[in-house]
Amino acid sequence: MFRYIVQTCLPIKRAMFLFKLLIPLFALGLVPLSYACEQKIRISAAKDWPPYSYINNGGFSGLDIDIIEMILSDINLCWEYVAYPSSSRAFQEFKKDNIDLIFAASYTSPRRGFSEFSVAYRTEFMQLFSHQDFILADTMETGKTKGIPDFLEKSITAINRGSVYGAPFSKFKAQCPDCVVEMNASIARFRLLKYKRVNFVIEDLLTGAYLIKNSKEIEGHVKATRFNVRKDPVHYMLRPGMFSESKLQAFNLAIIKNKQNIKKITDKYYQALDVAKPAI
Helix, strand or coil: CEEEEECCCCCCCCCCCCHHHHHHHHCCCCCCCHHHHHCCCEEEEEEECCCCEEECCCCCHHHHHHHHHHHHHHHEEEEEECCCCCCHHHHHHHHCCCCEEEECCCCCCHCCCEEECCCEEEEEEEEEEEECCCCCCCCCCCCCCCCCCCCHHCCCCCEEECCCCHHHHHHHHHHHHHHEEEECCCCHHHHHHHHHCEEEEEHHHHHHHHHHCCCCCCCCCCCEEEEEEEEECCCCCCCCCCCCCHHHHHHHHHHHHHHHHHHHHHHHHHHHCCCCCCCC
8 A cells, every 4th residue: 555544533532522412413403414524634644753743553643643633623624644655755646636734844935836835833943963972063163055064064964855954955965965865764864873874864853852762773872963954934735725715714813823722732742852942
């Protein structure tokens, strides 16, 4: 199978409560069956991107799963998760209209050409990780590319294929293509770092912290440096035409209305991983 599908509507406990509550009303015809779900959308979700999206007890869990389910429940929408082997494949399927929503998406002009974007819902921090033996000097000399330290020009850095790392790193990558290795899986990148096959890994701060804390294979071999490669808001990519204008507005308003709840969810994951949340 080229994809993994999990169908759901509401979080299980909430769904069971509502189901029991509404059965008598459905039976009497006092509540239309359409009330339970105005629309079902297909969401691209990763099976192995902790702590944002991963399989747990047969279903999807994670920070981004918690947030999107809260938002969709707020506007009475149901969902179906579809997992593809890479983010690049998910984008291909999105362009074919096989996917309705991709979370944690950075805004770029090329992407805007084939997608609607929601308002931003959280901030992403892409951090430089090194082997435990690496000592970062108190001062970092800027290399040929502004904003990129000179030691990256003499190193090999592993990154995720298809991710956005900002203009300075894109320029650096174009000037030094042999300095960068692209791989799909976070754990595979960290394995290379453990065995010193690469010098650095650029990874989402929480994902790196999760792997360091929960993977015995990585623990004690990898650490986060203080160098932040990119800090940027992330959005939901929405299939054009998926929502009516009024529903799109309701979706964005649900994000804005739940701003404090999103912060609470995000803070919970930072605290669980003992990571200090960077300033936004």
